[in-house]
Amino acid sequence: MLHKIVKKQNNSDKCIVCGDKNPYGFHARFYELDNGELAAVFHTKELQQSFPGRVHGGMVAAILDETIGRAICIDKPGSWGVTTEIQVKYKKPVPLNETLRAVGRITRDTRKIFEGTGELLLENGEVAAEAWAKYLKVAIEDAAGDDFTEREWHYLEEDDPREIEI
Numbered sequence: 827m828l829h830k831i832v833k834k835q836n837n838s839d840k841c842i843v844c845g846d847k848n849p850y851g852f853h854a855r856f857y858e859l860d861n862g863e864l865a866a867v868f869h870t871k872e873l874q875q876s877f878p879g880r881v882h883g884g885m886v887a888a889i890l891d892e893t894i895g896r897a898i899c900i901d902k903p904g905s906w907g908v909t910t911e912i913q914v915k916y917k918k919p920v921p922l923n924e925t926l927r928a929v930g931r932i933t934r935d936t937r938k939i940f941e942g943t944g945e946l947l948l949e950n951g952e953v954a955a956e957a958w959a960k961y962l963k964v965a966i967e968d969a970a971g972d973d974f975t976e977r978e979w980h981y982l983e984e985d986d987p988r989e990i991e992i
């Protein structure tokens with residue numbers, strides 16, 4: 827189904843998932859959708875390999891982790907969490923050198939923690955991996971230091987899509 831993009835989230839410099847200056851990372855872009863979910867658009871790369879031709883399972887977990895972890899910001903902008911637990915079901919190999927999508931949403935939100943689920947989609951829309959994850963809410967200063975948001979947390983002005991097929 828085609829979903830309208832309501833808002834684009836910021837990127838960091840060095841994160842392995844969203845870092846714009848990390849040569850080995852996914853260079854993911856995160857978009858808040860009109861259905862209340864968060865979509866990631868990201869690029870898989872040769873140097874993320876596990877067995878030849880497929881992305882490492884740890885990297886698959888990483889994109890799902892960040893997609894779910896950022897979904898909290900849809901309803902609560904400026905919220906941050908650190909991952910305390912994650913479960914991933916790997917259903918199909920994730921290919922190298924492709925532009926792929928992931929989607930996540932929040933399923934539980936309390937004063938201290940939040941939880942959510944997400945899926946990584948292949949180009950044809952098939953689900954390659956699904957995850958559930960739990961996060962402890964933290965102040966960004968505690969997780970990343972005092973000046974993280976000024977130093978390396980940027981809105982990237984780009985030619986973004988207006989809609990995403992999920």
Ligand SMILES: CCCCCCCC(=O)SCCNC(=O)CCNC(=O)[C@H](O)C(C)(C)COP(=O)(O)OP(=O)(O)OC[C@H]1O[C@@H](n2cnc3c(N)ncnc32)[C@H](O)[C@@H]1OP(=O)(O)O
Pocket residue numbers: 891892893895896906907908909910911938939960962
């Ligand atoms: C852009 C945002 C996207 C985010 C996606 C990516 C996020 C990441 O990759 S984060 C990196 C991976 N995760 C981490 O590094 C976390 C490592 N773990 C830690 O730092 C610690 O274990 C931490 C902070 C979670 C808890 O620290 P700890 O010293 O145990 O804290 P502690 O004082 O015992 O507990 C604090 C509170 O949290 C609660 N708590 C601790 N762990 C958990 C847990 N797993 N589940 C639920 N509650 C918990 C405790 O019950 C306690 O509650 P209260 O204050 O009511 O007593």
